[in-house]
Each structure stands twice: as C-alpha cells, then as structure tokens.
Amino acid sequence: MMIEESFVNGNSLIHRLNPVLKIGFAIIYSFVVAVSSKFPSLFAALFIALFLVILARLNPRKAAVRLAxxxxxxxxxxxxxxxxxxxxxxxxxxxxxxxxxxxxxxxxITLKANAILIAFIALVATMRVTTLGHALNSMLIPEKLVQFFLLTYRYLFVIQTEYQKLTRAVKVRGFRPGTNLHTYRTYAYLAGMLFVRASVRGERVYQAMLCRGFKGKFYSLHEYSISKADITCAVFMTAAIVILVVLEWTKII
Amino acid sequence: MDKDNLIINLTDISFSYPEGAPLLNNLSMQFYKGDRVGLIGPNGGGKTTLFHIIMGLLKPYSGKIEIFGKPVREEKDFRSVRQRIGLLFQDSDDQLFSPTVLEDVAFGPLNLGKSVDEAKVIARKNLDSLGLSGFEDRITYKLSGGEKRMVSLATVLAMEPEILLLDEPSAGLDENTRASLIKVLTGLDLSYILISHEMEFLDSTTTSVYIMKDGKVFMNGDRQIHRHYHIHPHSALPHRHESGFGKKYTDFLA
Structure with a gap:
C-alpha cells in the first residue's frame, strides 16, 4: 500500500511551522497522554488535538477515515x-x-488513542515523509536510522510495483487463489521472488551510489529556520503540556 | 591515436559469475579521448559486466586495467576513477534513490566535497541544461520513465565526468525523449561508450562501433553503422531484404 501523504498540501499555520517543533511537541504530548489516566486531562488532551486539526484546516472527512x-x-x-x-x-x-x-x-484507552492519533494527523501527517526524515536528522535521531527510513520510503513504491508485476504475471496465466497446496506454493514463490528482487535491487542501488562517490556519509540539503510563529507556537505548546500535567498530577480538580 | 589520449586500456580481462560460464574471456579493449563508441552484442553477452568492471564494481579474475594511464586494482584506486567516469545505469530506479530530484542530483557533488550551496548550484545548472528546470522538488519515484532517465543523466553529469558509460540509455524511451537525449549527447563535450540495440540511435550518437562477442571486444572498425534509403514499389511480388535493417545486427557479428 502506498503512503498517500494526503494532508501535506496546505498552507495553514501548522503546515508552515518548523517541523522539528511539530515532531518535538507530538512526541512529548504523546508520552504525557499515554501515561495520563484522569478524565479531565484526557478530555483536555483531546480538545488540544482537535484544535490543532482545526488550525491545520484539514479535510474532516479524510481525517475521520484515518480515525476509523x-x-x-x-x-x-x-x-x-x-x-x-x-x-x-x-x-x-x-x-x-x-x-x-x-x-x-x-x-x-479510546480517548488516549484518538487524542494521540488526531495530534499526529495534525502535526506529523502535514509534513512530507522526506521532511520528517530531515527533521528527525536534525533532532537526536542517528543518521543511519534516518537514511534507513528514507530509503525504505523511496523503495517501497518500487517493490510494490514489482509485487504488482508478479501478481499480474500469475493472474494472466489463469491463477486463482484457493485453499490448496498450489496456491500456497505460488504465494511462497511470489514472496521469495520479491525478497530476491529487493535484495538485488539494494545491491544495484548501492553500486550506483558508489559510482557517484558515496563514502558512507549522507549530506542533507535542508536547513529549517525558526520564525516568529514558531516561537509563539512553542510557547503555546509548552503551556498546553503544562496544563495537561497539572490536570493529571495535581489536585486542583 | 596517440598514447596520451588512451583513457581506458583493458588487457586480457577474464570474468565469470559464480557457477557460470566465462563471460569475459581474455578481453582487451582500448578507448581514446574524444571517442564516441557504440557497444553492441547479444543479450547476456557481458556488456553491462564490462562497464561494471571498468567502474570497479566487479573484480575480474585476471587481466590488467589501466585508466588515465594508471593501473587500477583496489577500491581506493577506483574511487578517483569514479569521479572521472560516469556510469548511467540501465534501470533509472537504481540510480535515483533520494526522495527529491534536487537531492539526488546534488548527491554526487556533495560526495566530492562541495558545500551544500555549491552542490545546489551545480545540480540546478545540470537540470537546466537538460531541460529539466522546475523539476527540483519533484519526487523521484513519481517521475515518468523518460523523466527518470533524463534526471539520472543529470545526476551523472553533475559529477562533471570526462567519460560516460551509458548502459542502454535509449531503451524504453518515446520518440520525443529519445530525440532530446540524442540532442543532449551530441551536444556534450565528452567521450562516451554507449550500449544500445537500436541502430538508428547508435547512428545518431556514435562515430564507431565495438562489437562484443564470445567474451571479447572487437574494435577493428571494419563494420560501420550506416543509414541507407532505397525505394521500390509495393509490388504484388513478395520480396526479401538480404541486408539492412531487415536483418538482425547479430547476423553481422559473425
């Protein structure tokens, strides 16, 4: 299945925010919500997440489909x-x-899962996978992991295409899956062939990288500036986290 | 051809894949500066393997490789070779691994030690010269086959090589993309070896042919690709063409 990136096209405040800030908030928010158990804090968390979706001006129908x-x-x-x-x-x-x-x-559980998911839709799904990779790179995530993530994303589509080619090849020769050994064997061949092709592909890609002088280090073309809106939002985001923590761990209510 | 212009000099190269028959068999080949050579031969005849050996991606069992007048044996010798010789892969999906076009074209220059800004300038310049301005932020896997091929060429040219090894650059291209590829190649001030099965494409882009057969390269130049036209009525009598495009080029290899 393809990663659709259906929320990345937009020009809202959320879309323009520094990706590092968005990811950072999403992570801290998720941890706080995950360990919370009181209903006032969980409802507040859900409210914050919904507010972010409204700020990002996302298509509510598409967001609902993901939540479903x-x-x-x-x-x-x-x-x-x-x-x-x-x-x-x-x-x-x-x-x-x-x-x-x-x-x-x-x-x-229902409240937590939905709040975290909605927050991720608003904050993380509004950036391209590549932006996400580069932002992770400038955070504390090891470079190798980030490249692994980006290359996986890049070749998912190629491997999917190869899988489709293989399934088409068996279909045009009259293959209809059933509950029998022939079906299992055919699927095993398909899976095996997919692994073989993926590994051969990996080797060729590496060779192509060597030909262009690859010495084991990746360079990033991206630098993200910090705007005024980023600072303002960072203040509000910190306030949101503080409110959640206060609601959960103090006895105000 | 004088000796100073000898760029690639292969002597007695032998190679076979594990559990396979010898693919290259005491192969020798010379390639000179300014040459524009077409390399033809049957499928599975070792043409791609030959390119990979020149780039140091595969190691021959025996034989000597001299590039730019120096013997190359080890990985570190080949590193400097790879800056000066650009290889265009058969499958563009192997070549384009970065998420966006600009990143992919800038990958080579960054590896050569250019700064981010310099690399961006080089990448844009190369994209522009191939008629790909505006492609910078396109996602590589979403490009069409022809666009992928041209972007791949840009990634290779961004290394500013002196020689190109082009592995079936025209395969699977439509008329327009092929025409622009021909225009780009003939407009370049570079030497190249080009694998192709298409006589017309070879005719427009190269000045001589090397023929690969039985694990060897024949470069004596006694076979030339030429275009010829003839006219005849579409007569009621069926007739055969004894030579020309009607015949497979492999028939001429004998």
Whole structure:
C-alpha cells in the first residue's frame, strides 16, 4: 500500500511551522497522554488535538477515515474489557456483568488513542515523509536510522510495483487463489521472488551510489529556520503540556 | 591515436559469475579521448559486466586495467576513477534513490566535497541544461520513465565526468525523449561508450562501433553503422531484404 501523504498540501499555520517543533511537541504530548489516566486531562488532551486539526484546516472527512481505522481495533476492546474487570456492576447482559472499572478503562484507552492519533494527523501527517526524515536528522535521531527510513520510503513504491508485476504475471496465466497446496506454493514463490528482487535491487542501488562517490556519509540539503510563529507556537505548546500535567498530577480538580 | 589520449586500456580481462560460464574471456579493449563508441552484442553477452568492471564494481579474475594511464586494482584506486567516469545505469530506479530530484542530483557533488550551496548550484545548472528546470522538488519515484532517465543523466553529469558509460540509455524511451537525449549527447563535450540495440540511435550518437562477442571486444572498425534509403514499389511480388535493417545486427557479428 502506498503512503498517500494526503494532508501535506496546505498552507495553514501548522503546515508552515518548523517541523522539528511539530515532531518535538507530538512526541512529548504523546508520552504525557499515554501515561495520563484522569478524565479531565484526557478530555483536555483531546480538545488540544482537535484544535490543532482545526488550525491545520484539514479535510474532516479524510481525517475521520484515518480515525476509523484505529477505532475499528478499539471496538474490540469494548467487546471484552467491560466484562473482564472486577468491580461494581453497571448492568448485566445475560450471565455477564458489565463493570464500572472495565468501562472506565476502555473509555480511557479510546480517548488516549484518538487524542494521540488526531495530534499526529495534525502535526506529523502535514509534513512530507522526506521532511520528517530531515527533521528527525536534525533532532537526536542517528543518521543511519534516518537514511534507513528514507530509503525504505523511496523503495517501497518500487517493490510494490514489482509485487504488482508478479501478481499480474500469475493472474494472466489463469491463477486463482484457493485453499490448496498450489496456491500456497505460488504465494511462497511470489514472496521469495520479491525478497530476491529487493535484495538485488539494494545491491544495484548501492553500486550506483558508489559510482557517484558515496563514502558512507549522507549530506542533507535542508536547513529549517525558526520564525516568529514558531516561537509563539512553542510557547503555546509548552503551556498546553503544562496544563495537561497539572490536570493529571495535581489536585486542583 | 596517440598514447596520451588512451583513457581506458583493458588487457586480457577474464570474468565469470559464480557457477557460470566465462563471460569475459581474455578481453582487451582500448578507448581514446574524444571517442564516441557504440557497444553492441547479444543479450547476456557481458556488456553491462564490462562497464561494471571498468567502474570497479566487479573484480575480474585476471587481466590488467589501466585508466588515465594508471593501473587500477583496489577500491581506493577506483574511487578517483569514479569521479572521472560516469556510469548511467540501465534501470533509472537504481540510480535515483533520494526522495527529491534536487537531492539526488546534488548527491554526487556533495560526495566530492562541495558545500551544500555549491552542490545546489551545480545540480540546478545540470537540470537546466537538460531541460529539466522546475523539476527540483519533484519526487523521484513519481517521475515518468523518460523523466527518470533524463534526471539520472543529470545526476551523472553533475559529477562533471570526462567519460560516460551509458548502459542502454535509449531503451524504453518515446520518440520525443529519445530525440532530446540524442540532442543532449551530441551536444556534450565528452567521450562516451554507449550500449544500445537500436541502430538508428547508435547512428545518431556514435562515430564507431565495438562489437562484443564470445567474451571479447572487437574494435577493428571494419563494420560501420550506416543509414541507407532505397525505394521500390509495393509490388504484388513478395520480396526479401538480404541486408539492412531487415536483418538482425547479430547476423553481422559473425
């Protein structure tokens, strides 16, 4: 499947922010939200994330589609978590008791997952994968990991094309998958061939890099300046984190 | 040709892939400054392998390689060779690995120690000269086949090489891209060896041919590519052409 980058085209404040700031906030925010458990702080977190999406002026329908994917998994939690916790029963479905701690726990997970995901859609999905790579490079992420990430992104498409070529090749010769050994063997061949091609490709790419004087070091063409808007946003983002921490770990409410 | 202009001098090169028959068999070849040579030969005949040996990507089992008058044997000898000889790969997806066009073209100059700004200037200059201005921020994997080939050529030219090794540069190109490639190649002040199976393309871009056969290169020049025209009525009588494009070029290799 291709990485679509469907949110990168935009000219909102969020799109123009320094990518390092966006990634930095997204990471700290995620950690705070992940370890929070009180509902005031979780709702505040969700509110902050929604506010960021509004600031980024993203297409709400597309964002909802992405959220649906994650909430599909979260629904599974709702099927068993309310029944598996001990505690005060809210009501009974047949022989099973739906407990209060179970419902609270499931609700907490739902809020956390959605808040973090929405924040990432607003902050990280609004930059190109390449920008993300370069920004990570200028943060503390090791260069090798960043290059690994960018090369994977670059060749995902090539390998996908090769996979499509292979599947087309079997289709045009009348292959129809079924539950039999022939099908399993064919899929094994496809997978094996894909690995072989990917590794041969990797070798050729490396040779091409050697031919252009590659000595093991990558250089980045990008430098990101810090604008006034970045500083203002950094202040607001810090304030947002402080509010979340105060709501979670102090006894104001 | 005088000895000073001898750039690539291969003597008795032998090579085979593991578990394969010898692909190059005591091959010798000389290439001189200013030459524009077409290299033809059957598929799997070792043409690409020969290029990779010149670049030091593959090691021959035996034989001597001299480039720019100096013997080259080890990886470090080949490093300086790679700055002066540019290899255009058969598959542009092998060549273009950076996310954006500008980064890819700037990759070579950066490796040669240029500053970021210098590299950007060189990259833009090369893109412009190939008619690719405005391509800087395009995503490499989203380019069309023809665009990929031209950008690949730009990445090679950005190294400012003295010689090009072009591995089937015209394969899979449409008429327009082929025409602009011919225009670029003939306009360059560079020597090159070019692998192609297309006689018309070779005719427009090269001045002589080397023929590869049985693991050897034949460069005696007694076979020339030439264009010829003839006219005849589309008569009711079927007829055969005994020579010319109707015949496969491999028939002439014998």
């Amino acid at each position: 994917a994650v909430n599909g998994i979260i629904i599974l939690f709702w099927f068993f978590l309310p029944f598996t916790f001990q505690g005060e029963a809210l009501f009974h479905i047949g022989p099973f008791a739906v407990t209060r701690p179970g419902v609270i726990f499931a609700a907490g």
